[in-house]
Amino acid sequence: MKIKKQTLGGPLLETFLYITIFGAALGSRIKELHGIEYIVFVIPGLIMMSFATNAFTNNSSSILQQKFLGAIHDQLSSPASPKELLLAFCLGGFVRGLIVASLTFIVSIVLTNLTVDHALVLIPAIVLVGFFFANLGVLIGVRAEQFDDVAFAQTFVLQPLIFLGGVFYSAALLPQPWQTLTKFDPVFYMISLVRYGFVGFTEVNIPLALGALTVATAALFLFNLRLFSRGYKLRS
């Protein structure tokens, strides 16, 4: 958060561009998807994407950078336990993601007809998504030995999973085998949960998806905790 132009300004501009392109350009031709105004259909995915990528990037890059500088030694030699350190790192990414997602949400309700239909699904879903990607960022940051490792994970794994998870479209519109393959993309379920929370449309079983996301997030946290406790690539 020390470099706000990059951490907040950049993602906000990116989201604004998406809204402009998909709302004004494509939206004027597509009009509606499943009875929902196209731009309103897309925005939940954009909010989830900005939360996920910012939570991930914050943690992966800051942990790797602190490893490079050796600055992480200041934290590792403190009395803080592995669990406290992990929670602190996770919270850092989560808060950055939350700020960007909240700003995106505010811009969206001003510029579009976005509403919140199911807050009781949206809130746990968005919290779990943020915590999951914050943990994923920690995992990649801890494992990474060079910036290329972080860039690879972001460009070749995270980005495709998010884009192919249905941010900009409905999986039902895809031809086979893409429609079936989309269902193997975990991000598809996350986007579906957040979209349901906002606009009430879903292509997945909501309780099942929420349960699976809870289990996946808890499992990732426990895995990271094990790495922190062992000092994997952190302590020699």
Added chain:
Amino acid sequence: MPGNEDKALEIVDLQKRYANGVEALRGVSITIEPGDFFGLLGPNGAGKSTLIHCTTGLAQPTGGSINVFGHDAINDYGKARAAVGLAPQEVNLDQFLTCEETLEFHGGYFGMQKRDRAERTEELLETFSLTAKARERTRALSGGMKRRLILARALMHRPRLLILDEPTAGVDIELRLELWHYVQKINAEGTTILLTTHYLEEADQLCGRIAFIADGEIAAQGTSEDLSRRYDVANLEDAYLALVGRRELSRSHVEGGVAA
């Protein structure tokens, strides 16, 4: 293993084998009394930094025990780490933080309350002549200022044991003397100090007791005079040269024309 509270640092049979098979420490045992100014000398790769990393939680020992003021530094490390301040060999400041934030954050990691952090930060910035740089990012500091900030950070949480890992490496003579004066002052006030250095005159002048470490083992320890007697030489420098097997480099030999 519960340790002796009367000892500032008690290391018993410490072993460290890295994943690549290198045995960095082979059963090191040292005891530092409260209030001591203890020097740990040895050539590069002897195990000095590994010993410090094991003590501060940056490396996981493969055997032995470490107690800091009676607190187990390996398995029940909370109180042990809270009692230790580390000024590492490398400049490891976060370049995105200001001097003020560097100290504030460190205090936070060690559980200091906000008000105490603010007061201590102000006090240390003043002590180390960094007040004018308080709001500047650490990357804008000169090498000497970074060294001072690292020492200030190590002292932020008022540690009872201060570990200085080659604190004067690469600093100018003025700053070196300044740091000497400061660490002597805090030692006189009761802080126990463990110093590693390659400057033998520094160790000779500052340290009451010294240990030589070589190949991961303590070769000898005692006062500067004890070590000179042990190697049957005139001073600490010659004792060190005897330790590393380079007696021919002794200044007395060179001056007498033997080595030449």
